[in-house]
Amino acid sequence: MKRLLFLPAALVAAGSMLAAPPQTLTVTVRNDLPFARPSETIELTAASLKPLSDDLTRIHVFERGTTREVLAQALDGALLFQTDVPAKGERAFELKVGEKRVYKREDFHVYGRFVRERFDDFAWENDRVAHRMYGAALETWEKEPLTSSSVDVWLKRTRRLVINDWYMVDDYHRDTGEGADFYSAGKSRGCGGGGVWRDGKLVVSKNFRDSKVLANGPIRLIFELYYPDFKETKRITLDAGQNFNRFESNVTDASGIKKTPTQNLRIDRENGILRAWDAVASNNGEFGCAVVFDPKTIAEVTEAEGNTIVVTKTPGVVWVGSGWDRGDFKTRDEFDRYVDQWVQRVRSPLHVEVTAQ
DSSP, X not given: OOOOOOOOHHXXXXXXXXXXXXXXXXXXXXXXXXXXXXXXXXXXXXXXXXXXXXXXXXXXXXXXXXXXXXXXXXXXXXXXXXXXXXXXXXXXXXXXXXXXXXXXXXXXXXXXXXXXXXXXXXXXXXXSOEEEEOBGGGGGOSSSOOOOOOBXXXXXOSSSOOHHHHHHHTOTTSOSSSEEOOOOOTTSOBXXXXXXXXXXXXXXXXXXXXXXXXXXXXXXXXXXXXXXXXXXEEEEEEXXXXXXXXXXXXXXXXXXXXXXXXXXXXXXXXTTEEEXXXXXXXXXXXXXXXXXXXXXXXXXXXXXXXEEEEEESSOOEEEEEEEETTTTOSSHHHHHHHHHHHHHHHHSOOEEEEEEO
């Protein structure tokens, strides 16, 4: 015999009034600055998206009022996507639940990896810039040993990811149409390398000994390098479409740029900017390197070991960026404009509002 279940009318009524989970969330992004902000990364916390779904890999982002989907990345309790925001303007998006996202190769605009085949480098890039730092095996290379915690720069004129291809052919010191490794960082701080300021002297680490990739795109790359000399963990974050990396260290309180006789150097303590513009080797144009600091943390600006150094009161976050006049910036003024606007972007975050429909 089937058993019938009778519910009190009041309970049925109460159940019918329970709010159904929203089918869509609307995200509104507003820019207060008087210039456009391209390739801004919008980061939404998992908590703000919980009304829609706990599975961030199933949340899809669309331009509001259209069927155009925006590339998104689930990352450690957050959902990322990017947009260009007009000057003093706003953009709106709709978030909906669908099938789990599956990426294609062409979706990826950042990449980084440990390069054992090249003396334990760690190399990383996005669609605009590329860098590397040196690992243990380079210290004992018979041909040209190098002990340095410098930051090297690769100059790109393509939006394509090139690290694997350049290492594969091992001919990346010559520009065949995509750029090359023209910068010689050596034992200097290169472009944004750091150290520890002790008793008026710069003390630097040997090459890193361990690396860990925490996120590898398609929008954001995060990795850590470990330097046992100082028990330092350096975390580097690079987003697609941006010329600046975010460097964070538990130890580094002095960062700088290699000095050369030909460079044009800009020191702007008020805005926390150290910028060099210099000739590229073998008549390959000119390029810029910039390190951006929180000006409230700056203790002094000095020179040490062939570098211009900014000493900060405590370890923390700096932004390291570069650009080439055969790539994104035709002149020094264009690069300076980008650096100045980057400072304002860092200090004036976008206003992001999430609402349920």
